[in-house]
Amino acid sequence: MTDIQTILDLNNVEKLIRDECVPTMDFIALLNLMPNLQSIKTTTILLDALNAAKFCHTKCLRSFVIDPNCYDDQRPVNIEPFCAMFPRIEKLIIPVDNVDSCRYVLDQLNQDLISVIFRIPSNDSVLIESENENEDENSTDDMFSEWINELPKQYRCQKKQQQIHIWIK
Amino acid sequence: MGNKNHKLKKIRKFISPPTLDELPVEILYKILDELDVSTIFISLYHVCKRFDKILSSYNKYHLNFKNISLTNFNLICSRIHPEQVTELTLSDDDDNLGIIELFLSKFSFHTFTRLHSLTLIQINNEEFLNQILISIADRNSLVNLSSIKIINVDETYGDLFIEVIMTVLTKPSLRQVYFDLSYSRTTTNPLPWIEQCSIKQLTFRGICTVNFVRNTLICVPTLEIFKVDDFDFDEEIDLNHIPTHQEDDSSEEENYENQLTRKVQFASIESTNNLKSLTLNACSMSMSKLEWVLQEIITLKRFRLITAPLYDDESILDGYRWESLVSNMEKFQFVFSVNLSNDSKWDADTCIEKFQTPFWINEKQWFVTLEKYDDEIILYTLPYLNNFFVLKNESNLFEYRSTANENLLLKIQSMNNVHDLYIDASNMKKSQLEVTNFVYILFNSSIYFRIFLFLVFLMLQIYISMVNGQNQKHF
Numbered sequence: 001m002t003d004i005q006t007i008l009d010l011n012n013v014e015k016l017i018r019d020e021c022v023p024t025m026d027f028i029a030l031l032n033l034m035p036n037l038q039s040i041k042t043t044t045i046l047l048d049a050l051n052a053a054k055f056c057h058t059k060c061l062r063s064f065v066i067d068p069n070c071y072d073d074q075r076p077v078n079i080e081p082f083c084a085m086f087p088r089i090e091k092l093i094i095p096v097d098n099v100d101s102c103r104y105v106l107d108q109l110n111q112d113l114i115s116v117i118f119r120i121p122s123n124d125s126v127l128i129e130s131e132n133e134n135e136d137e138n139s140t141d142d143m144f145s146e147w148i149n150e151l152p153k154q155y156r157c158q159k160k161q162q163q164i165h166i167w168i169k
Numbered sequence: 170m171g172n173k174n175h176k177l178k179k180i181r182k183f184i185s186p187p188t189l190d191e192l193p194v195e196i197l198y199k200i201l202d203e204l205d206v207s208t209i210f211i212s213l214y215h216v217c218k219r220f221d222k223i224l225s226s227y228n229k230y231h232l233n234f235k236n237i238s239l240t241n242f243n244l245i246c247s248r249i250h251p252e253q254v255t256e257l258t259l260s261d262d263d264d265n266l267g268i269i270e271l272f273l274s275k276f277s278f279h280t281f282t283r284l285h286s287l288t289l290i291q292i293n294n295e296e297f298l299n300q301i302l303i304s305i306a307d308r309n310s311l312v313n314l315s316s317i318k319i320i321n322v323d324e325t326y327g328d329l330f331i332e333v334i335m336t337v338l339t340k341p342s343l344r345q346v347y348f349d350l351s352y353s354r355t356t357t358n359p360l361p362w363i364e365q366c367s368i369k370q371l372t373f374r375g376i377c378t379v380n381f382v383r384n385t386l387i388c389v390p391t392l393e394i395f396k397v398d399d400f401d402f403d404e405e406i407d408l409n410h411i412p413t414h415q416e417d418d419s420s421e422e423e424n425y426e427n428q429l430t431r432k433v434q435f436a437s438i439e440s441t442n443n444l445k446s447l448t449l450n451a452c453s454m455s456m457s458k459l460e461w462v463l464q465e466i467i468t469l470k471r472f473r474l475i476t477a478p479l480y481d482d483e484s485i486l487d488g489y490r491w492e493s494l495v496s497n498m499e500k501f502q503f504v505f506s507v508n509l510s511n512d513s514k515w516d517a518d519t520c521i522e523k524f525q526t527p528f529w530i531n532e533k534q535w536f537v538t539l540e541k542y543d544d545e546i547i548l549y550t551l552p553y554l555n556n557f558f559v560l561k562n563e564s565n566l567f568e569y570r571s572t573a574n575e576n577l578l579l580k581i582q583s584m585n586n587v588h589d590l591y592i593d594a595s596n597m598k599k600s601q602l603e604v605t606n607f608v609y610i611l612f613n614s615s616i617y618f619r620i621f622l623f624l625v626f627l628m629l630q631i632y633i634s635m636v637n638g639q640n641q642k643h644f
Binding site: 008090091093114115117154156158160163165167168169 | 236238239240263264265266267271590
């Protein structure tokens with residue numbers, strides 16, 4: 001795949017949207033050939049593969065987006081390896097399923113993170129999964145809403161349907 | 170000896186370029202014109218007293234608050250004076266949610282006395298939006314405002330917005346308007362023009378009913394440049410074709426064929442003498458309707474036409490038919506993507522021949538390129554008009570023709586507008602890249618491409634091995 005540079009000057013690539021499955025090592029090689037890459041849009045599947053390959057992208061990315069339109073892959077991201085793989089991101093849009101993941105992102109990426117959008121699961125989907133569990137447990141929505149109230153006052157936060165927007169700095 | 174050294178020093182000082190802080194203020198203003206406001210206030214502020222003085226006297230700031238950090242936003246707001254701002258962009262989209270509220274808590278809109286251009290993106294809070302627009306609608310404020318852009322396709326703004334925005338449009342200073350609003354604003358529930366405006370350039374992202382176009386041209390007699398996606402003829406009555414009982418009985422197929430070939434006639438759109446440029450960005454009109462539109466706007470000098478997906482009127486590919494329609498024009502640019510019917514007799518050589526006449530090549534010097542993929546034809550003028558290009562899968566029936574084969578300069582520049590490249594590498598073949606201008610241009614262009622890769626690895630490897638193994642010289 002790296003031979004794609006025979007038809008493109010990869011120095012000029014700023015934004016990469018990856019839609020199809022590509023062997024992980026080849027995708028890593030491609031990323032390394034794009035020194036001016038600023039934005040990546042991809043799926044959770046790729047992150048799992050990159051994690052298995054012990055990938056790390058140390059350059060600062062202007063944005064990283066987990067594609068919200070990929071209906072086959074709406075799983076929450078495994079946050080700890082993600083932050084290790086991409087430690088420098090300015091704008092992040094990512095699906096999560098618990099408050100601890102949000103806390104971890106804000107803590108680990110605080111060097112560069114300007115804004116983040118956490119896509120959270122709807123109560124409906126959580127209820128289906130935990131039908132037999134204790135009903136008086138806080139709903140997912142409530143837990144995230146409570147967490148927002150704990151955030152520093154200088155952050156600008158808003159919960160909009162199944163998204164939490166945080167404008168950090 | 171000492172005298173010589175002194176002279177040399179003097180000469181060196183004379184010929185060495187001045188440092189940034191020695192440049193005259195006029196040059197520094199020119200440099201500021203090219204810098205974004207974050208760079209100005211973060212990198213130049215408090216460098217020295219002279220710079221601070223220059224920054225406080227400079228009065229052409231372009232404030233773009235789209236994709237800005239909260240820190241930079243607060244910093245800029247604390248350092249800038251509203252009367253220094255000539256262009257302002259406010260975006261309340263996902264990246265900067267709540268910025269409007271913050272901005273309005275810091276500034277009164279009417280204090281932006283030198284504002285020329287205003288862009289409002291994704292502002293869903295109607296109260297804040299109306300607060301801004303009411304300030305603009307006042308004829309005694311923002312008297313220099315010449316351009317307004319409102320982008321929010323999901324909007325459901327109410328009556329107050331409509332009333333205020335229509336008043337804003339009558340502002341005597343206003344020359345350029347760009348609206349990317351909900352579908353109904355130009356179709357089922359169109360913006361109600363109330364009185365004549367002085368607008369010269371009007372862009373509606375979306376489809377406009379012909380009746381809305383009619384009303385627009387009546388209320389905007391000064392209009393010179395008009396850009397829309399498409400004209401909707403659903404409510405128009407074809408005056409040449411009031412169906413008879415006999416026709417009603419004929420088959421649907423026959424009616425469809427007749428529709429494609431016969432001339433149509435609708436109530437006039439009463440075009441003004443000022444309209445010089447028309448752009449249709451996603452045209453689904455048949456060729457006969459396009460003919461009618463062009464005959465209605467006889468003053469037209471520039472025409473840009475891009476067909477909508479699944480467009481299927483093959484007659485749009487007829488160069489002879491276009492000759493009489495665009496003979497008075499200075500510029501005609503198009504991208505036609507046409508799906509051929511199963512029984513089509515369309516032929517690439519016959520098609521390209523009609524664009525190789527003295528009219529196209531010598532008189533107008535308009536050159537075209539043609540690509541055929543299975544049942545889809547893409548015919549476009551050079552340079553390619555769109556800012557994106559889809560490098561499609563080559564089929565076994567792929568064909569390529571161009572009238573610019575000997576025009577090397579045009580071929581080099583042909584993809585200069587392209588910023589976004591979509592690659593479907595699942596079944597790409599070497600010959601496809603050999604013949605198109607496209608690959609050549611990618612290597613020669615200095616602009617940054619945002620590349621959208623749709624990669625299927627195995628098939629791409631096949632393609633790459635073919636390129637490497639057989640022929641590199643084309644690149």
